[in-house]
Amino acid sequence: MPSDSQYLAALRSYYAKHKTLPSYAAIGRLVGLSSKASVAQMIGRLKEQQFLDSAPDRRLRPGKRFFxxxxxxxxxxxxxxxxxxxxxxxxxxxxxxIRDPTNTMLIRVKGDSMVDAGILEKDIVVVERQSTALDGQIVVAVLEGELTLKRLRLDQGRPILLPENQNYAAIQPTEDFTILGVVVGLVRHY
Incomplete structure (x- = not known):
């Protein structure tokens, strides 16, 4: 008899393909359980372990630990x-x-100005929204109405945006400059 981890693997595969979880009857067919009671028991165990949860309409949805x-x-x-x-x-x-989902955004990187910091074109940076940053942090800034990704340096309190690629020059922002957030992570798909 398959284990709960094998049932969970089947549900994860189904979810990856369909972006939803199947009905109880379809779960039985998917994992090879013929009785409604055994499907309900398996789902109950996965709910207890926080792999599955129920939406208000009683449909199954991924739980806290599903991913x-x-x-x-x-x-x-x-x-x-x-x-x-x-x-x-x-x-x-x-x-x-992601520490604070409400204040976190994902932004796809375009360009090569941060390659020496290990941030490549098409990477996705995880950004926590905040309007201030510390010296040395990598920030997403709004500069003259456009987003840019640079390392922040503070020179006697004045901001300087530094690229991490010797082919680009530092930027000394004018008054039309705000910090949108600080980079806290990176996702790359090979």
Whole structure:
């Protein structure tokens, strides 16, 4: 008999393809459970573990832990390490990168002015909205009505926006300058 983790894997695959969870009857067919009672028990266990939740209309939806994935802590880039040391915990990318969902936005990077900071074109930066930043933080700023991604330097209280690419010059903003937010993370798809 399959385990709850195998049932969860089937539901995650279904959700990735359809962007919704199936009905109870369809779950039974999907995971090979023939009785409504066994489907209800499996769903109950996954709800208790916060992998599934119910919407107000009683339809199933992903729970708090639905998007968790295993994370490895001891992956060596040099010599190989034993497999049993590699997988240590579970992690939700959303909870790891986003502390305040209401004030967080994702912005796709265009251009190469931040490559030496490891930020490449088409990366997605995770930005916490705030109107101030500390010296040295990477910020998304509005400069003359356009967004730019740069490292903030404060020179005697005056802001300077520094690119992380020697092919670009520093920018000393005029009065038409605001900080939209601070970069707190990065997502890259290979």
């Amino acid at each position: 968790e994935r295993s994370i490895g802590e001891n992956l060596h880039a040099g010599l190989p390490s034993p497999v049993e040391e590699a997988i240590l915990d579970d992690l939700s990318i959303d909870s790891y990168l």
